[in-house]
Amino acid sequence: xxxxxxxxxxxxxxxxxxxxxxxxxxxxxxxxxxxxxxxxxxxxxxxxxxxxxxxxxxxxxxxxxxxxxxxxxxxxxxxxxxxxxxxxxxxxxxxxxxxxxxxxxxxxxxxxxxxxxxxxxxxxxxxxxxxxxxxxxxxxxxxxxxxxxxxxxxxxxxxxxxxxxxxxxxxxxxxxxxxxxxxxxxxxxxxxxxxxxxxxxxxxxxxxxxxxxxxxxxxxxxxxxxxxxxxxxxxxxxxxxxxxxxxxxxxxxxxxxxxxxxxxxxxxxxxxxxxxxxxxxxxxxxxxxxxxxxxxxxxxxxxxxxxxxxxxxxxxxxxxxxxxxxxxxxxxxxxxxxxxxxxxxxxxxxxxxxxxxxxxxxxxxxxxxxxxxxxxxxxxxxxxxxxxxxxxxxxxxxxxxxxxxxxxxxxxxxxxxxxxxxxxxxxxxxxxxxxxxxxxxxxxxxxxxxxxx
Ligand SMILES: Nc1nc2c(ncn2[C@@H]2O[C@H](COP(=O)(O)OP(=O)(O)OP(=O)(O)O)[C@@H](O)[C@H]2O)c(=O)[nH]1
Ligand SMILES: [Mg+2]
Numbered sequence: 001x002x003x004x005x006x007x008x009x010x011x012x013x014x015x016x017x018x019x020x021x022x023x024x025x026x027x028x029x030x031x032x033x034x035x036x037x038x039x040x041x042x043x044x045x046x047x048x049x050x051x052x053x054x055x056x057x058x059x060x061x062x063x064x065x066x067x068x069x070x071x072x073x074x075x076x077x078x079x080x081x082x083x084x085x086x087x088x089x090x091x092x093x094x095x096x097x098x099x100x101x102x103x104x105x106x107x108x109x110x111x112x113x114x115x116x117x118x119x120x121x122x123x124x125x126x127x128x129x130x131x132x133x134x135x136x137x138x139x140x141x142x143x144x145x146x147x148x149x150x151x152x153x154x155x156x157x158x159x160x161x162x163x164x165x166x167x168x169x170x171x172x173x174x175x176x177x178x179x180x181x182x183x184x185x186x187x188x189x190x191x192x193x194x195x196x197x198x199x200x201x202x203x204x205x206x207x208x209x210x211x212x213x214x215x216x217x218x219x220x221x222x223x224x225x226x227x228x229x230x231x232x233x234x235x236x237x238x239x240x241x242x243x244x245x246x247x248x249x250x251x252x253x254x255x256x257x258x259x260x261x262x263x264x265x266x267x268x269x270x271x272x273x274x275x276x277x278x279x280x281x282x283x284x285x286x287x288x289x290x291x292x293x294x295x296x297x298x299x300x301x302x303x304x305x306x307x308x309x310x311x312x313x314x315x316x317x318x319x320x321x322x323x324x325x326x327x328x329x330x331x332x333x334x335x336x337x338x339x340x341x342x343x344x345x346x347x348x349x350x351x352x353x354x355x356x357x358x359x360x361x362x363x364x365x366x367x368x369x370x371x372x373x374x375x376x377x378x379x380x381x382x383x384x385x386x387x388x389x390x391x392x393x394x395x396x397x398x399x400x401x402x403x404x405x406x407x408x409x410x411x412x413x414x415x416x417x418x419x420x421x422x423x424x425x426x427x428x429x430x431x432x433x434x435x436x437x438x439x440x441x442x443x444x445x446x447x448x449x450x451x452x453x
Pocket of ligand 1: 009225226227228229231232233244245246247248249251252253271272274275336337338353354355356
């Protein structure tokens, strides 16, 4: 049912000053009136102090603040009551129990936002952004989610949709009068309009790799010979002593993964076992794990020590061959620069760092953010970005259809048939915004939501 009254705790359980409970659906005010003394609908959207009582035992549960949001001016678009109780484990749970006894049921995960979508309060992209904003772990993620929540991406998609419809209108004459040689709209104008909208859709689709990376964090794998200072650098980027550091080559055996925010961007840092030919069984397993991470990396931070540690097996050609095999772009660093012999010239492609003096670390962070998120940095926060596989796939479908339109046109297929591809392209954008959304798509979008969202 999509309108029955539902209730859930909107804040996490645990010790806190206040907790917020939401109640939404047809009859939500009746339910609230059975538990709140006094209960008043007016003035709407105004918090009022009340006692919350159990509707059957009449036992006082808490002293609360309650606000009523009559439909359609509420988060869900339905009648909604927001109740602030005292926090902790017991009080909010008992308040929810009282509301359940008064005739509601517990919301399923994401059900409030799902109702907001079905009632047209949010589109699907905004609903996803709501979850992303809550999950944001870095400033860049928060800005991106907020921009989507404010309809930055939705507006761009609507503009693209309007351009596709205009293109369709341009060829309407050819559909109506297929026998005429040249309609009132020149072929060039149609081509220009097609090219413009095609490029704009392709441009948006091109933000997908970094956009998806922004949601998940860039996988940055720190690799290099044993004893090169990888774990030391991992700790320095993380800001705490997570990985064990010793002067013994082969200290790190297993890969260690941790979330880090670098220059405001999210990274999944991985420290790996130093790469060398080893006969030690455990170390060999660790090196195998390193290779697997390297295969999945978005970016590799390759370390070589200025004091020559671990250099024997890693001359330049071995390193270059290794990096070429990895596939991901690499940032090269020369570690332990405080130990360097200053008379020797350093190759210009490498950034010199030291975790002892802190030299080069700020520059390294900038380079990492640039390497992993350069496109996002250059387009800034104003341009919309797509951040999910769902977005990317819909745009690719829109692009394929608009290209199919052009092929059909150049191959002399009649205008009405070619125009069906434009329709399909519009349809792909509609699916993305969530104009008409089938249940299974909604199920997938809301699968990761928690109860109370
Ligand atoms: N002077 C100096 N010593 C460093 C620096 N970075 C690391 N070291 C030292 O180098 C040694 C090896 O450092 P680790 O960070 O454990 O090196 P690793 O690459 O993780 O080594 P494995 O895990 O064995 O592959 C330790 O004794 C560190 O204290 C640095 O910037 N300056
Ligand atoms: Mg290590």
